[in-house]
Amino acid sequence: MGQQAGNITVYSEHMDVHLIDGTYELFRHFYAVPAAQDVNGREIGAVRAVLRSVLSMIEHGATHIGVATDHVVESFRNDLYPGYKTSEGVARELLSQFPVLEEALEAMGVVVWPMVEYEADDALASAAAKAARDDNVRQVIICTPDKDLGQCVRGTRIVQSGPTAGPPARRSRGGGKVRCEAPIDSRLPGRARG
Numbered sequence: 001m002g003q004q005a006g007n008i009t010v011y012s013e014h015m016d017v018h019l020i021d022g023t024y025e026l027f028r029h030f031y032a033v034p035a036a037q038d039v040n041g042r043e044i045g046a047v048r049a050v051l052r053s054v055l056s057m058i059e060h061g062a063t064h065i066g067v068a069t070d071h072v073v074e075s076f077r078n079d080l081y082p083g084y085k086t087s088e089g090v091a092r093e094l095l096s097q098f099p100v101l102e103e104a105l106e107a108m109g110v111v112v113w114p115m116v117e118y119e120a121d122d123a124l125a126s127a128a129a130k131a132a133r134d135d136n137v138r139q140v141i142i143c144t145p146d147k148d149l150g151q152c153v154r155g156t157r158i159v160q161s162g163p164t165a166g167p168p169a170r171r172s173r174g175g176g177k178v179r180c181e182a183p184i185d186s187r188l189p190g191r192a193r194g
Contacts, residue, residue, distance in 0.1 A: 014138040017131040018062050021144030022069035022112070023120045025050045026101055030094045043093040047101045054110060067105050068123035071098055071114035121148055128152045 029049035036045035057065060073095075077084045102114045113123040124142055131140045132154065142149050145162030153160050 015064050015136060016062070016139045016141060017064045017066070017127075017137055018057060019124045019127050019131075019140065019142045020054070020065065020067045021120055021124060021142075021146060021149075022050065022067040022101060022105075023098075024144050024146060025053065026069070026097060027094065029053075030091070030097070035093075042100070043097060044100060046094065047097045047104060050101055051104055051108070054105065054108065058108075066111040066113065066124075066127050068113040068115060068120035068127070069098055069102055070120045071102065072116050075115075075119050076117055077119075121146060124149060125152050128158050132158050 026046050030046035033045050033049045035043060036048055038044050054065065054067070073085065073090065075084075098114070102112050105112045113120070113127070115123055124144070128140045128142055128149075129152070131137045139156065140158040142152060142158065142160045143162070144160065149160060152158050
């Protein structure tokens with residue numbers, strides 16, 4: 001029997017925890033892959049691409065994955081600063097894919113944090129700190145190119161990996177790069193949306 005670590009049961013002694021910026025991935029894939037609709041006519045092209053990437057990670061050996069999304073783009077920060085980012089101008093076809101992605105990831109058994117009051121970045125930073133304190137965790141990989149999360153990097157214990165055109169690498173403090181065994185696939189075929 002495994003040990004409980006939050007809402008994740010730990011079965012191996014030295015696991016890697018992959019934390020994915022679902023908002024970034026959904027936006028990136030929305031503009032990178034062809035549009036696609038489900039049987040009801042809902043846009044799902046980006047969802048399908050993100051799910052393909054996560055499945056690829058699992059097929060490459062990732063066992064502990066958490067995905068944070070900005071279920072609602074606005075956060076408490078909008079009250080603090082009127083010019084803070086909003087969902088104004090974001091395509092309705094993109095925003096409508098957030099709940100579809102969250103539900104599909106949960107159906108795959110992936111832990112999902114759909115953020116409402118806080119942002120996906122907040123969830124990823126909190127999860128990275130919590131996982132790094134767990135002696136059963138070998139490494140925490142934050143999968144996003146978002147520079148704000150660079151402050152979470154701690155040597156080779158917490159690293160940051162973003163999509164790359166070439167062989168994927170993780171950034172770690174100390175100048176070294178560590179090969180990423182389970183990248184988010186950035187080379188999905190598709191066309192840019194105009």
